[in-house]
Amino acid sequence: MDHNYQLANQEFVQFLRSHRSVNPADLEHAILMHGVGIRIPQIVDLQAYQAGGHNKMGYTEKDLRNAVDQFHRNALEVDSQSRLDYQYFGDVLVFDSTYRTNAYRKPLVILAGVNHHYVTTIFGCALIADETEDTYKWVLETFLEAMEKKTPISVVIDGDGAMRNAIKAVIPYACHRLCAWHLKRNVVANTNKGFVLDFDVAMDMFCSHEEFERRWHLPVEKHNLKDNQWVVDLYNKREKWAAAFLRGHFFAGMKSTQRSEQLNATAHK
Structure with missing residues (x-):
């Protein structure tokens, strides 16, 4: 033919x-x-x-x-139990990248939360090459795509600037809370013992904004920290760590990334 x-x-x-x-x-x-x-x-x-x-x-x-x-x-196909857990308990997301693993000490990002028994639940994790804003954005975007686009209403983070910017870009409506454990550790490193005690009180007080201002500025002046740049920067971020400014936001009882770090410590042994 x-x-x-x-x-x-x-x-x-x-x-x-x-x-x-x-x-x-x-x-x-x-x-x-x-x-x-x-x-x-x-x-x-x-x-x-x-x-x-x-x-x-x-x-x-x-x-x-x-x-x-x-x-x-x-x-993007992830464990079905992790996806199910996230659909039920993913309103609050702990985003932690403090753990370094393997011989190259690359950051391991853990995305976790708590279930109805207040037990730590791992939703996902990622081993990343660097800690840039673009990398964190990729982690969040990939995670949310795998989780059927469900976004958390609140996020607890360890304070990394690039991470905060990525969360603002990818989950703009989520309320951010800086990890209390990291803040306390940094207060010890950047101030003095007397101020550490006053900071603990100021951070956990459920009070009016006016009362917080008073309980903050008095110890700052008493301990001669008005010109301490780290203290000034911390005060400027008060809406992300002081209970007085976080009232009305749901965090499932969490104010620290320590839950995921405890898992890191176990994995490192």
């Missing part, structure tokens, strides 16, 4: 949709390179060079991009 259309030349057959495919070795290689920040076009150029030319690869840049994207979509 004669064909009523012109057949593709042999050298172009591999580019027909029915013949194109990314072999597993090339895909794995591409995923590894993409994971460290190399862009798909650069990966294609490298693989074409290794194959002896684009015409010998058997796939196009679009094919490789689709295959890598599909891999990442498949990677």
Whole structure:
């Protein structure tokens, strides 16, 4: 039977949709390179060079991009129990990155909360390459995508600036609370013993804003800390750690990331 259309030349057959495919070795290689920040076009150029030319690869840049994207979509499949727990108990999210693991001391981000028995519940975790705002945004966006877009109403964080900015960008309506344990540790390092006791009182007082101001400024003056820049910066963030300003916000009884850090300590033993 004669064909009523012109057949593709042999050298172009591999580019027909029915013949194109990314072999597993090339895909794995591409995923590894993409994971460290190399862009798909650069990966294609490298693989074409290794194959002896684009015409010998058997796939196009679009094919490789689709295959890598599909891999990442498949990677979003998380433990069903964690997803179920988050749907029930994910109104308050503890976001902690203080633990360093493996020989390279990379941060392990733990996303956790508490269940109806006030037992620590792990919703997810991520081993990240750095602690930049973009990386934290990626963690949050990926986590929320895996959790069917459910966003928490409150977040407890360890005080990292990049983390705070990422949360503002990805979960703008969530109320942020700075970890009380980290604050107390930093107060000890940046002030004096007398002020530490006054800070504990000021942080936990359920009182009016006016009463808080009075209970804050008196000890600051008494301990000669008016010119202490760290104390000034802490005061400027009072709406994120003082109980007087957090009244009416739900945190499920949590004011520290210590729950996840206890798990870190157990994992490190």
